[in-house]
Amino acid sequence: MTLRVAxxxxxxxxxxxxxxxxxxxxxxxxxxxxxxxxDVALLLRAYGDARIDDAxxxxxxxxxxxxxxxxxxxxxxxxVPGLGGRLLLHAGPAxxxxxxxxxxxxxxxGASVLEGWAGSLGEGLALLDGGGVxxxxxxxxxAAGAMTGVISPAMAVWHVRDEVSGTEAFTPFNDxxxxxxxxx
Numbered sequence: 085m086t087l088r089v090a091x092x093x094x095x096x097x098x099x100x101x102x103x104x105x106x107x108x109x110x111x112x113x114x115x116x117x118x119x120x121x122x123d124v125a126l127l128l129r130a131y132g133d134a135r136i137d138d139a140x141x142x143x144x145x146x147x148x149x150x151x152x153x154x155x156x157x158x159x160x161x162x163x164v165p166g167l168g169g170r171l172l173l174h175a176g177p178a179x180x181x182x183x184x185x186x187x188x189x190x191x192x193x194g195a196s197v198l199e200g201w202a203g204s205l206g207e208g209l210a211l212l213d214g215g216g217v218x219x220x221x222x223x224x225x226x227a228a229g230a231m232t233g234v235i236s237p238a239m240a241v242w243h244v245r246d247e248v249s250g251t252e253a254f255t256p257f258n259d260x261x262x263x264x265x266x267x268x
Contacts, residue, residue, distance in 0.1 A: 160238070171220060172196070173224075181219055188232040193210065199237065
């Protein structure tokens with residue numbers, strides 16, 4: 085009979101078996117919530133909760149029923165209600181600029197340069213840290229940006245309306261790969 089061994093999330097064990105001539109089936113696995121008991125408790129509370137299943141189903145149904153219509157395109161400062169002055173929108177939840185990841189901070193600094201508020205990324209970072217520009221989550225004004233996406237008043241955005249719900253939204257033009265604002 086041939087020995088068959090499976091290891092679950094233990095590279096050290098699999099390596100030790102290989103060194104002894106055994107070819108284990110290695111299953112890539114980590115404990116839910118990284119094994120943190122508080123996170124595991126939250127996951128257990130949510131697992132099988134009909135409210136979560138119902139909310140997910142409603143969200144998918146809304147996405148499938150949506151009929152987006154392109155309404156306009158132009159500078160965000162002219163199209164996004166509430167975007168004006170030295171306000172920059174960012175992807176993600178509300179967060180203090182000093183707590184943002186470096187790519188997000190650099191994208192905001194770059195937007196400050198684009199707007200003419202700063203002459204360099206360093207000056208843009210100083211404006212950000214000194215309160216010379218305000219930041220807000222893009223979703224707070226009905227907009228969305230990808231990854232470290234930033235929307236500033238001069239940036240071009242699409243204006244879309246869902247013909248089913250009437251919801252209106254704004255998103256920047258994709259400025260491509262490489263050194264672009266949506267990638268920081």
